[in-house]
Amino acid sequence: MIIKALSADRTISWVVASFAILAIVGLMVPNWVLNGTMFGLARGLAVLGLLVLWRTGLVSFGHALYFGLGAYAVALLEKYTGVSDVFVRLAVALATAAAVGFMLGFVLRNHRGIFFAMLSLAFSMVLYGVLIKSEALGSTDGFSVSQTTILGWQPETKYPLFLTIILTGVVAAVGMQIYFRSALGHLTTAVRDNEIRVEYLGYSVAQAIHIKYVLSAALTGAAGGLFAMALGQVDPDSMVNWTVSGELVFISILSGPGSVAAPFIGAVAFEFLRTFAFELAPHAWQLIVGGTLLGIILFLPRGLWSLIERLPMRQERDRE
Amino acid sequence: MKKGIFRSGALTLALGAFIGAPIVTTSAFAEETFKVAVVSFLTGPAAGPFGEPGRHGAELLIDAINDGTMPAPYDSVGFGGVQIEGIFVDESGGNAKQVAEYRNLIEKQNVDAVIGYISSGSCMAIAPVAEELQTLTIMSVCGTPRLFEGNDWQYTFRTQAHAVADSVAAALYIRDQLGDVKSYTGINQNYAWGQDSWKFFDIAMQKLTPGSSGSDSPQFPKIFAGQYGTEISTLLLEDADLVHSSFWDGDIEAFVLQASVRGFFDKKRFISVAGASAVDNLGKRFPEGTVVGTRGEYGILVREQEGELNEWFIDTYRERYGVYPLESSYQYAQTVLALKAAMDKAAAESGGTPNEDQIIAAMKGLEFQSLAGNVSLALGNGHQAVHPIGYGITAWDEESNSPKLVDIRIYPTHCILPPVNQMSEAWLEAAMPGADC
């Protein structure tokens, strides 16, 4: 019954089908493509987390906090308990980020606009400041993360981890799609449009934002954990510094808020673009990224996804 | 040779259209050349003093060996008869980026071996991945002893002695040359290399100069911090006679400039474990009377040293790049020499082009002649190099209008490194048994 109801939603069936195809393609591609796709999908998950907030009209400039928390949770879990199981790791990453998100949410839910962005930034930089200066937490070096095991089995290839990321991605994307189309999910846009009206309709805006914030933190934490597992390394400068937050926001601008699939497409595109750009023009990479960001803000405010929306077969209502 | 499950079949689904083209091109794998990635800092504060000279050192030797123009014993053409194609890669951007880049080198660019790495952070991060991807990886510069102590890597080697050697040699030099140090403090970077350097220096000082006392609040600024005004104040306020620093890269240059204006070097003796590059780069601005090491028989320490290989290296390097080779030039060159020695050996044993396993077998415990001394991979189960380390005091040579080191002392390996199968820290704490120097 539920499955039937879900498969009626075109976005959901498309998402499930594309991830399934991706899972099969994963069996046939060389390792570097598999790696790049894993990094991309993991980042995409974090960007999906940002999307939840963005639809509420909030831009977090400090989501590296949760990305880093997820990644460090995985690394520290291994360091202090030796656990390397993929599900435990994922659960710990997600739970850590969600717990911190829940606590900080009490403060952040009262902030909007630039203040929200700045307070998120401040929180993430607090974590950065702690990590970078404490030897027990690896300081600037961070830690290595050993290969992931699955229920005690140590796989030979990266494919099982890839599959895990795919599954997490599917669950998250479908979950978010169900959420966005539910009444609670439409409240995201409602809150962005008019907080006063939401309050007068009898719903607490602060609570709505808090829920979304925790959701967003949990998704991003899981993303950080998966990223650390795929990469095998955590360090503060590439996981917690403000530039990482900027990069995540960049990908969400690139992807656009149009669909739950957009973050994954945007992030994977970004990953491969970067791989090639680094080889071809290592000194102009940031120039390309920065220029693209400006270009999208100026000319494509609803991101890459809006190009897909404009395809003739997808003529939907579009107000801009 | 590579482990990807790989079929150049119909990859037109989803991602296929996007990344399909490059997959096909990378499948054409040339066997004739041996592809070696040389990783060093090509951007950022470490590029000028370490990355670029290191890259040049490797580049020079790879070209010379490919052409067979090096002096004996490296005068044969190629590496075990094979030509090496070097590709040069940037080390900056943090450990996570390095790991990603490393995977990319092996899995996308089909590199056969990776050499280089300057930062201890990079080395610690790369070694487990090298193991996972089963690729020969030889570290050139990084110094943390943690790399092989407690880890049993099969695919990772290091042709540079680790921080314990630098620290013990520093303490020995202080005892032998300065004598009267009563107290000391330090300023080191806040990561593996800086933390280890200070820790081992502190223990070695306690054992070798029992009359001296170390500070309990040494400074650990962030690497590449660039501004040290407040740190310099704290150091000046401390009573210590001597300040120890393992700063390298642009940080040592910035620190020396900022400190010398404030008369720091008139008030404190300063020992720089790895700052020799700054002596050349800063010229007259580098204070005279500073104790400086090069972490081996490299750079300014051996600039006047005779020997065919050393003289050839200095001359060809100056001819090609217009400057003297710095310590990292020697360190990277040393790694290339190790690879040459191992591949020659493996080729001789196998009677043909050696494969990766044969090279690794030949590499284990290898003893080879470096540019200005001998190196042997004696520690870490045959993976970690030992070699002598020297210090000297900076002076200005009016005649040649260039800096030089005087009162040079070079300490042999048994004085500065633990014997096989002993952990460095335990050996140091036990007052370095067996090192009667």
Add this chain to the structure above:
Amino acid sequence: MNNAHSVLRIRDLNKSFAGIVAAKNINTDIKPGEVVGIIGANGAGKTVFVNMITGYLKPTSGLIEFEGRNITGIEPRNATHIGVSRSFQISQVFMSMTVMNNLLVAISLANRDSCSLLRPLNSPRRVRECERVMECYQLLKYRDQVAGTLAQGVRKLLDIAMAVVSKPRLLLLDEPTSGVSIDEKFDLMDIVVNALKEQGTAVLFVEHDMDIVQRYVDRIMAFYQGEIICDAPPELALRDAKVIEYVLGFRHGTEQVDDRPKEPRHA
């Protein structure tokens, strides 16, 4: 519970901002189904009064009782829960959403079943209810139009419709016809008042246009400097000397010139 016949009971309500008195000793009772018009010059304290009842502002002192229950200083959303709704002088709708989705969100919140995650917003039952409301407020033809593109009058209607889907027993309308063109004003009020009459909702509405007031209200409360200067049926109130002097002035009978901004600056 001797006031069970009153929906709203207000006693000695006072509000001052930094020394400026915005409400002074306000006392009144509203009966179920009663339609009350609030008139007064700009700054007389009409909106402050409405804001206090729905909890947007906290009174300095005094008592507000709704159906015998003290709701002084209640949060706006809780006021909605117990049956007090309001519309706004500047329509507060979700500008980027369609009329349908605006109402669907309002309905789902009113029914308090928004937490059901599996059911999409546009579940058949909600859509049916929504269509009924749209029909009632003559919004059906705008069903899929984005709210930001609607004409003022339609947007006002949507605003009011969103306020009533929770079936309040007391509805406050803050200038329902401001910004609406003259020809549309009566149509709009006809739709609203007829719809509300069916539900038996008590309505309290702030209005400048005396023709509207005269036509629809049972009773008028005239405000001046935070005080109620007159509380009587329209035929009496509009002849009251104080009302004529302080509220109507010489402008009685002519068209109102509304000089306030029609739109929020940063919508």
Add this chain to the structure above:
Amino acid sequence: MQATTTLLIDGLVYASYLFIVSVGLTIVFGVMKILNIAHGGFYAWGAYAAAYSIGVAAHFGLPDWIGFIMIGLSSLCVGFIFGFLIERLILRRLYHHEEVIVLLATFGLFLVLEDLILLVFGVNPYFAYQPMVYLGSVEMGGISRDVYSLSLIILACVVAFVCWYILSLTKWGKILATVIYDREISLAIGINVTTIYVWTFIFGATLGALGGAYIAPTISVAPGISIDVIVLSFAVVVIGGMGSIPGALIGAAMVGMLRAFAVHQFPELELFVVFAVMAIVLMIRPEGLFAPVKARRI
């Protein structure tokens, strides 16, 4: 006592540096409502331009004091060229966007400016110590200090005075105050807001470049120097109140002192304290300690 004096001076020097860097940021935010990450790019460009030109001057054997002229010229050039081009070509198209989107656009600009440095100046660090050496050192609180760093305090005072003078005592200041208060009203009463924006942005950019140019002689000018600086100046500006010049002064003083205290007493807390204070201020008083509270219009 000696330790306290040292701590105070260290803190003051660092605070002055932070103030010079962040005052431009706060002015631009105050007038244009743009929180400009690209300010870090101006800082880096200022540093590079100064280091490069000082190096050139030294190469031609010009006396060391020329360096100070180079610092001034570099910051003016960077400020005018980049400030003008960026405002005219990019920011102007973004004024109707939300503040956060503009923030992201300036992040894009920041990345572009960073790589332009690599393309123009290369990857190797620059040293421009001549001005610092020229001023020598002086004994203060028992330890020797370089006069150059102390001169930062004077420069900060000059910058603060100039800003105060322009804003409080000139016609420009009055016009600016109107624009800050309400853009539409200023347009309505005939103020050329476009011109005001260009000049404000150039002024802010010049101050950012001045911060970089003045600090250049004391550091190795290398790629990436602005990454830490920009986020620190965000902290300064946010603590004091975005758009408030006295706020930037107090914010810089707080951050400078805190950091000096941490380095002397608890080195491992150096970065933590700064951002912890930033977070606390934002939690309690999001507008910052010194910004005027504006009522929310509905």
